[in-house]
Amino acid sequence: MRLILFITLIIFTSNLNLLADTNIQRITVIAEKKYPEARDLSPQVSIITSDEIKKSGARNVAEILSRVVGAYVQSYGFLNSSSMVSIRGSSNEQVLVLINGKRLNSAQGGGVDFSSIDPDMIERIEIIRGGASALYGENALGGVINIITKSAGSCNENSVNYMFGSYNTHLLKLHSAGNLPGNFDYFFYGSILFSKGNFSFYDFKNKTSELRKNSDINSYDCGIKTGTYIDKFKTHRLSFSLLYRYDDKGVPGMIDFPTVSARMSDRRAIGQLDYTFNKFALYGKIDVSLYFNYQYRRFTDPDYFLGKVDDLHENKASGIDVKIFLNPDFYNIKNRIKCGYSYRYDSLYSTAFLKKSINNGNENITRHAHSFFIFDNINLFKFSRTEIYRVVLSPSMRFDINSIYDNVLSKQVGILINTDKEKKIVIKGNIGTAYRAPSFDDLFWPDTSFAVGNKNLMPEESLNFDIGVLSLLYTWLSSEIVLFYSEVTNLIQWNPGPGGQWFPSNIGKVCIKGIETEFKALLISNFLSGYIETIYNYSLTFVTDKSGEPATDGKQLPRRPFEKANFIMSFNIPDCFYFHWETRFVGFRYLTAHNTKYLDSYFTHNINIGYEISKNFSISLIIRNLFNSYYIDIREYPIPGRELMFRIGVEF
C-alpha cells in the first residue's frame, strides 16, 4: 500500500511544475476570512471548513477528525458506536470539546463521543493541538476541539439530502437558512438516521468471519440558530440556538463477553442565548452568553453477565459567560485584550451512584465553577524593512475556582513571528500550563467490591511547550512542522488498592514529545476548470510512562500510536464534480502498560465522488474502507469492512 502512495505522490509531484506555472487564479488553501487563520494564531491550530466536511463524505465528526494531524480517533465499531478522540497522546478526557464555545464534556467524565455529532450542521472546526487551559480552563490538557455550527450568514441554502447504503442504513437531512419576519435570520437543520447495522467482521483470534449483531441505531438530530440586530445601527445583536439529539442504539460490547441485548438511549439538548454589543468602548465588544446543556443516557442490559442492568445518568449544566474585547494602544503597541468571567453549575443524577450512598444521601452530585480569565494579543513591533516583519506576543491567564477540587491558575505565553508581510514564514511557539479536572466518576464512584472513587483527587497538570514553523514554500505548497513536548503530573490512574479494589490516585507521570508535519498543495488545471488539492500529514508521538513503577516506567502508554498519517487528495470541478480520496494510516498501539502486546498498524482508504446533475440536483457515492481492510481500534470491538453510501441531494 505504501507503494501506491509513493507512486501517487511521484505522479502528482511530477506534474506540479507544469501546473504551477500556469497563469490562472490561485485558490488559497485556507480561505476563511470571517475567522482568523491558523497563521494569525499563536497556538498550533488545525481548521476544518464546512466545504472540507462536505467533500469528505463523513457521517459524523469522528470521521472528520481522523484526518487532523496529531489527533487519533478510536472507534468502538459501526456508525452507532462511540468514537473518542485524543490529541498529542492525551487521553479522551484530556481533550476539551466545545460547541459554539460552550463545553460539551460532562462533569461525570468519560470523554465526548464524536459519533453523535452531525457534521452537516458544522461551519468550522478548530482544533488546538496542545494544552490550552489558560484560555479554556479544565480538560484542555491535550487540546481543544471547538465546533462552530452554521448560521444564516455562513450558510444560505435550503436542501434535502437522502443517503442510503450498507447495513440497511438510511439518512435523511434537511437544511434551511434565511430570514424571518422582524429581521431575524435563521439556520435550521434536521436529520433522521436509521440503520440495522449488523455487519460481518473478521475475528482475529479465532480466524473466522463473524456477524456483529445489535449494532442498529435510530437517531434524530435537529437544531436551530437564529438572531437579530435589535437596533438599526447593528451594534446590539441577540441570538439564540438550540440543538437536540436523540439516539437509540444497540451496544453489543466486547466480542468475548457479548451483551447482545444491551441498548443505550441518549438525549442531548444544548441551548444558548447570546447578547453582543459591538461598539463597546468604541472598538471593543461585549459578549454575554447564557446556556444550558442536558445530557441523558440510559443503559439497559437484561442479560448482562453480572446481572440485569438498567442505569440512568443525567448530566445537567448551566452557566453564564461574560467576555469583554478591547483594542487599546499602549505606547503605539496594539493590544487585543479579551477578558471575562464565567460561571458554570454541573449536576449529575445517576442510578449507578445511588446504589451506594456517595453524597451524604443526596440524589445529585453537584459542583460550582467560577473562572476569571484574561488574554492579550500584543503586536510588539511591525517593521517592514527588517527581516522580522511582525512579532505578536500572546500572554493569557485563567483562574478557575471549583467547589470540589483545588483552585487552579493556568498560565500561557504564545509568540508568533512573521518574517514577511505575506506571512510566507510564520514561526509560532507556546509555553504554558494545563490541567484536567477529576471527573465525578473519579471522585465519587460508589464503594463497590471492584472499585471506589477518591474524593481527595487533585487535577492532572501539565507543562506544555511547542514550536512550529508554517511556511508557504511555493504558491502551491504550504507546510507546517511542529515540535512539542509536555510533562503531565498527577495523572489520575486507577490501580488496585487494598483487597484488589480499584482506586484512582494522582500517581501517574507522563512525558510526551513528538513532531507534527503537514503539507498542503494546490494545483489548478485549465482542463475542465478543475483543480486538485492534496494534504499530507504525519505525526510521531512518544507518550512515555515516567511513574517510576518498575514494570511500566519508560514504556509507551497503551492505546497511543507512535505514528499516524493521512493523505487526502481532492479533484474538484466547481459546481460540477468532485473526487475525494482519503488514506489514513495508524501505527501499532500497545495494548498493555508493560508493552507486551500490541495492535497492528493499519491503512484505510475512503473515497467520495460527487456530481451535480443540475444546479439543484446532485448525487454522490461514498465508499469507506475501500479495500475492505480488517482492523480494530479497541481490542474486542470489531469494525466493519467496506461500506457504501449513495447520496441524492436537492437544493432549492
Next chain:
Amino acid sequence: MKNTIIILLLLFSVSCIKPVQFNPGGRPVSDDKKNEVYIVNSLAETISVIDTSALKIKNDILETGLWPNYISVRNNTGYIVNSGDNSIQIFDEDTLTTVRNINLGANSNPWSLSFYGLTDTGFIPNFVAGNIAVVNLNTGAVLKRISVGTGPEGAVVCNGKLYVANTSWNYETYSYGQGTVAVIDLNSYKVVKIINTDKNPQCIIGFDSINEIHVICTGNNGGADSDDGKIDIIDTSNDTIKQVLDIGGSPGGFAVDYSFNKVYLCGVGGIQVYNYLTRDILHSSTNYLAVGNSNDFFSGLTIDTVNNRIFATIFNSDKIFVLDRFSNKKITELDSSDGPINPCFYGE
C-alpha cells in the same frame, strides 16, 4: 524541487517505528528446568519464571490470552486460565511454547482450574456462566457443564466429591449474596448439596486425610468493612460446617505447607497463617506476617518445598517477595512483570 520530493517521499515512509518484541522463551538460568515458580502477569498478559535455586526471574517468557487469571503446571505441561478469552491455554513446560487453546465458549469467564487427581480431567469454575466445566485436558473436549450457582471461583476434589465455591456477587446491588459451596457427586456429575457459607467464598482447600475442606471466605474484599475474612471448615463426611475461624482481613489466595500443617493466606495488607490441624491462628489481620507495606495487595502464594522458600506476588508494586519457609523472614524481592498473581511452584 528535487529536495522537496525527496523530503515528501521520506515523510511518506510511515511505519518507521516497530513494536518492541519481547524475547519469548528462555529461562532465568539456561538449561535449568527444575524447581521453578511460574507466575501469571495479569496486566502484562504474559507469564514469568523464577529459578528458585538461583533466585533469578525471567519475565514475559510467554504471551497469554486476555485477562490471564490462573496458572498450574504438572507433568511438563502448563495450563493458563484466560478469563477474558474464555480459554485454557496449554503450553509445553519444556519449550515454553503454547501447544493449544481450549475454548470454553463466550460468556464463560473461567476463573481457576482443579485437577481430578492424576487423570486428564480438569474442573474449571466459570464465573459469569455460573457453571463448572468438566474438560478433558488432553483432548480439549468440554465434557460437561454443571450449573453450580452465582459467581463460582474456586473448586477442589476431596474425598471423591467436587466442591465449588460460589461468591454470589450481585451486580445490581453491588454486594455479595449468600455465599455457597456446591457439592457435586463425581459419579453422576450432579449437584447433591448446597452448603451456605460466610460471605464471598473464593477458594477451597481440600484435606482428604482429615475429611475436611477449608473454604476461604474473603468477605467484603477491601473497603471500610473489609476485615471480615473467615475460614469455614466443612466436614466432608456429612458436608456440614463444623467450625468457623474468624481470621479477619480479606484473604483471597492460599498456599498449604503440609510439612508444618500451615495454611498461608494472602490478600490485603499482608499474609495470614493458621494451623489447619490445631486451628491456631498464627497471623490474623491484627498481626499480619509483616513483610510488605500496609496497602500491598498480596495476590498469590506458593511454597517451594525443595529450596524451602515461600513466594508471594504483590500485585500493585509488581514484586515477588521471597520468604524463608522456616523463619518466614523475607530473603529478597524480585521485580516481576505487570500485575503478578497466583504463582505456581513446579518442582522435581
